[in-house]
Amino acid sequence: MPSLKVKIGPLVLETPLLTASGTFAFGEEYAPLMGMDGLGALVTKTITLLPRLGNPSPRLVETPAGMLNAIGLQNPGLKNFLRDELPRLRGWAVPLIVSIAGDTEEEYMTLAQALDGQTGIAALELNLSCPNVKKGGILFGTDAVLIESLVGRVRAAWSGPLIAKLTPNVTAIAELACAAARGGAQIVSAINTLRGMVIDIAARRPLLGNLAGGLSGPAIRPVAVKMVYDIYAATSLPVIGVGGIMNTDDALQFILAGAAAVAVGTANFVEPRTIPRIAVGLREYLEENGLHSPQELVGAAHRTQRT
């Protein structure tokens, strides 16, 4: 019987299946529907230092084989998270990965320090798709120098496993994965959403309240697979692959491209049992192919010769 247990850098998880940040809230909405079966780790929605109201509506719109969202990192803020959400999250009996973001390096550091003292957090994920207010609003995740500096400072404040979640809105994502590695990240997660826009032709203006949003869903999967492939080739850091995974075959594509684990996002909205189904499907695939662990497949697409 193959095991789905995986080692991703310093993290050991029962399955290589995670929730993508922001698609699973803090777990209680989906617990009654999926019972957390097959889930290797729960990644929370992104927490910021202070509560965020979020963007005006409409915040989402469906697109071909995907959706655009502009939620605006609505979240209760660190203090309320620690008081209200963290105790409940500890009760899920799956490793917990907390996603954090800030407007400045100092905010990320304050968050990391405050979470460092808490029990029950398996890893921290840095959401790098945020504007650096002190650097004229350039996204932390689009500049190698900013990434290395930020990751390095958070590294000093947080003693556990550290994940850098990369934005795909860049020219060469592999270089940014290398910058995260230099800063001290042990894992990278790729990719966040792609920037996009839908125009309301009746109103003759952008449809979303925030004008632009992040594209997710199967529409972005080939982009994400290629980026994971590139990162795997350029660094030795383990990769969490994210982007439009709907089923076992999709998850396998990411693993073969180089992902040590995968995260499911938009698919949760469509089919809450996507993760348990992929867990079953992965076990079947391994069994049929005489494999013992998904780890044997990681990056195999780089090694298999075309015949």
Next chain:
Amino acid sequence: MKQCRALVRELEIVREDFYYLALEEPYLAATALPGQFLHLRVSHTLDPLLRRPFSVAGTSPQTGIVRLFFRRLGTGTQLLSCLRSGDLLDCLGPLGSPFLPAGKSPAVLLAGGTGIAPLMFLAQKLAAAGDEVCLFYGAATAAALLPLERFLPSGPRLYYVTADGSAGETGLLTGAFERALDKGLVPGELFACGPRPLLALLAEKNRRWGYPLQVSLEENMACGVGACQGCAVLVQKDGKKAYVPVCREGPVFYGDEVIW
């Protein structure tokens, strides 16, 4: 709330592009309350990708039937309109917070367009409990009005309103309601569903009238269970402004709680 597979019992064009859909699913029929909705998977392919929310328009717990109405407008409802009796439909539900009648008689229900669906269910429940119900129902033309007599038990007093005067009173739903107030109607409480400008106007006018008012809102939805925060509406909560998910905190809100 559960994920279930409902059996399509009946699908019928009732008016123009208005469809009536009867689903058989005993759990949903037994548990759904007026104001709650079902989140339907309309396709097994990736496009359209997201589920579609529909307010429950009525239930028959004895036969396990749940009734919905929808207008064929886009790809999702186009696919629904092609269902056949015997098909299975993946549903999440019942979702959302229901109307909470306080039992103040008469209950006045104000429905604009497809907003009739949840109010039909509420009228059914209130009439069954022996409460006095007045239902104002407006649409652009007579051809767009559903034949309520067919789907509602006798009991509710019906007021039809059309913009062009082709059926019932002419003009706006709020106008017809105001004329009824002038003629001596004294509502115990108000329940409304329809286009947002109609609900905003009603909430605005009601600041003067002061009747208890509950409205059912609509927003683009992804998850339907409160996880994605996509279907946000701005409300006044404990003296503070906050965006809350229509799918979980709503779709029913008190009129004075929404920041219009």
